Amino acid sequence: MSLTLLAAAAAPIQFTDLHLNPVIFSIGSFDLKWYSIAYLAGILVGYWYLTVLIRQPGSPMARRHADDFIFYATLGIILGGRLGYVLFYDPAILKNPLDVLKLWNGGMSLHGGTLGVIVAIWLMCRAEKLSFLRFCDYIACVVPFGLCFGRLANFVNGELWGKVTNVPWAIVFPASPPPLMPRHPSQLYEAFLEGPVLFAILAFFFWKTKARYEPGKLFGIAAICYGTFRFGLEYVREADSQLMDFAARTGLHMGQWLSLPLIFIGIYAVMTAKGRRTRVEAIAGKDSVS
16 A cells, blocks of 8 residues: 555656646637736736836836836737747748737747837837836836746646656646656746746845836846746756757757847846936926935
8 A cells, every 4th residue: 555655656747637728718619718818917917016116206107108008018028929939939930921820829939028028118118208228127027927927827738848857746748749758847937936036036126225216227137037047947948849959959949049138138237227327207206316
């Protein structure tokens, strides 16, 4: 009896035993998926936290700017994320251009989504004559919500699994290449580091230091942390099937190559942030900060 229990305890976790379903419910041919809810939740919770941040002295935006940015951010995430995936991870999709629009087939890039949001911020700041870098700083503080929810949705979908391992918490993903082997649940590692950990780091610098008055500093910290987390976790994450040869030839996954410039940009932004500090006049409220 004891040997049977030990054998069962040593057996890897079967993903199917978790009874996770990517689809919440279906009506006819319409499926509401957790992945869609993850994007929506990331935007809404991020918006709520942004309204908390902009109530503090020296905010670079008013409430109306935060309201308007929801539209800009949504477009940036969807268009940037999809185009980033197609260009960086699966250019073969371009052979049938209409397939680029088939978001329901999956395929979004976090690096592409980040670029999309940055472009959206630039367009809005240009139109409203706001500080681009300080706007980026505040948006960086809310990004961890979307990153966390997105990675949890990846896990529910049973996709983007890790490499083969024998750690006690290894999981056998049925969609992984045969023969089925226990793998790192790298989606959960990413959800934790890119979500709660990144949020805590940015919250500390926002609430406990004067970082938000040094344009670009919070954005730089977010870029360094996310890029470093992603670069390191790619070592336990399986490369996308269509990019296995690329990883073998270059020695790094595509996600690592895309993270390197993010880290360097972040370092530059942090190192030069203090020199950009000037008297900050609040967009919302009457307080200013020298």
